[in-house]
Amino acid sequence: MKNLIAGNWKLKGSPNLADSYISHLSRIKPDNCIVVVCPTHDLLGYIYDKWSNEFGHLGAQDCFHDDTNYNDGLGTPDEIVSRGAKYIILGHSDRRNKCHETSELVRKKVNLAWNKGLIPIVCVGEESGDRKGNLTQIVVNGQIADSIDFDNLRGPFVIAYEPVWAIGSGNIPTMEEIGEVHDEIRKLLITLTDETRGGNTPLLYGGSADVQNASSILAVENVNGLLIGGASLNIQTFGTIIDCA
Ligand code: PGA
Numbered sequence: 001m002k003n004l005i006a007g008n009w010k011l012k013g014s015p016n017l018a019d020s021y022i023s024h025l026s027r028i029k030p031d032n033c034i035v036v037v038c039p040t041h042d043l044l045g046y047i048y049d050k051w052s053n054e055f056g057h058l059g060a061q062d063c064f065h066d067d068t069n070y071n072d073g074l075g076t077p078d079e080i081v082s083r084g085a086k087y088i089i090l091g092h093s094d095r096r097n098k099c100h101e102t103s104e105l106v107r108k109k110v111n112l113a114w115n116k117g118l119i120p121i122v123c124v125g126e127e128s129g130d131r132k133g134n135l136t137q138i139v140v141n142g143q144i145a146d147s148i149d150f151d152n153l154r155g156p157f158v159i160a161y162e163p164v165w166a167i168g169s170g171n172i173p174t175m176e177e178i179g180e181v182h183d184e185i186r187k188l189l190i191t192l193t194d195e196t197r198g199g200n201t202p203l204l205y206g207g208s209a210d211v212q213n214a215s216s217i218l219a220v221e222n223v224n225g226l227l228i229g230g231a232s233l234n235i236q237t238f239g240t241i242i243d244c245a
Contacts, residue, residue, distance in 0.1 A: 003218060003245040004158065004202045004225035006036040006059060006121060007232030008089060013039040018047040020235040025055035033225070033245035036087050036121075037232075041075040048084035059087030059121065062095055065108040067116070077116040088113050089227075091147050092123045093164045103146030110148055114155035121158040121227065122147050123206070128165035131173075136163075137184050144185065150192045158202045159185055160227040166207025168230060175220050178205055182222035211237055214244040 009017070021037060035056030039047055048058060060083075064074040080088060090113065091106035106122065113120045124143040126136040140161065148157060161181055166172050173181075182203050190198030205217050206227030217223055225245070232238045 001200060001202060001224050003033040004036060004204060005033050005238075005242055005245050006038060006087070006089075006160075006204065006225065006227045007238050008061065008092075008206075008227055008229045009037075009039045009043075009232060010061065010094070010229055011040055012233055013043045015043070015046055017233065017235070018043055018050075021238075022047065022050045022055070024235045024239050026052065028239065028242070029054045030056060030242050033242060035242060038087070038089055041080065041083070044080065044083035044085060051084060057086040058084045059089060060085040060118075061089050062092065063088060063090075063109060063113070065105055065112060067112055077112050077118060081116050081118065086119060087121055087158070088118045089121045089123065089160075091143070093125055093162060093167060096123075097164065103143050106147040107149055110157065111152075111154070117155070119156050119158060121160050121204070123160045123162050123227070125162040125164050125166075125207070128163075131163065131165070136181060140181060140185065141188050144188060145192065153193065153197075156201070158204060158225075159189070160204040160206045161185060162206035162227060164207075168208065170208050172208050172213060172217075175216055178217060178223065179220045182220065186222045209241070211240045211244070214241045218245055 036059045038059035060080040063077045090109045095101040110120045124140050126139040130139045202224040204225045204227045205223050209226045209228050210231040
């Protein structure tokens with residue numbers, strides 16, 4: 001399977017960053033990996049106007065869990081689709097922890113994303129206390145099982161394993177630890193779906209992934225790509241990670 005390299009700009013993008021992406025991606029036209037760029041909702045439209053399919057795909061960060069426009073805040077899935085997004089990051093730890101989003105709410109958003117033809121990138125990951133207490137896999141498996149309606153799968157999805165303590169901290173698990181979690185996620189997905197679907201769902205690693213560690217992480221079995229926050233805010237850095245993939 002091709003690696004999927006997703007850049008999560010969080011709330012930090014700008015038209016200048018979007019322009020630097022367009023200029024870089026139009027030069028390299030990545031085809032050895034799938035590139036997904038996830039700017040803020042306002043920048044989605046800006047970047048979409050200049051986008052070409054040769055660059056990869058656009059993605060959104062989160063959406064409201066109901067598709068009527070008469071709600072306050074967050075983007076509707078329709079608006080996101082109209083701005084060219086194909087992917088959507090859901091269940092990011094910022095949403096789970098800072099906005100108290102439960103896996104049940106994430107599941108609603110996943111279902112809605114499927115209804116609109118979007119591919120959800122479902123984020124899961126343990127807190128440092130969970131890891132110290134040997135609870136990593138219980139937490140991760142629970143979040144996956146509760147965030148996705150496995151009895152009624154209606155579209156493809158991607159899992160991003162992002163240890164909460166690794167996000168933005170410069171600390172990452174060892175390659176063995178990443179491998180262990182990804183192997184278990186793969187087994188879980190095969191159990192909850194089937195060999196083909198579970199075996200072919202992309203599993204991304206996220207949390208302080210950067211140019212220094214990208215190649216090593218991508219070499220770990222059952223890692224099929226990266227979800228990159230801070231290091232995606234510079235196109236040279238992000239471009240080097242694309243090269244690694
Ligand atoms: P980071 O963020 O790469 O800056 O750690 C990853 C994420 O939040 O998705």
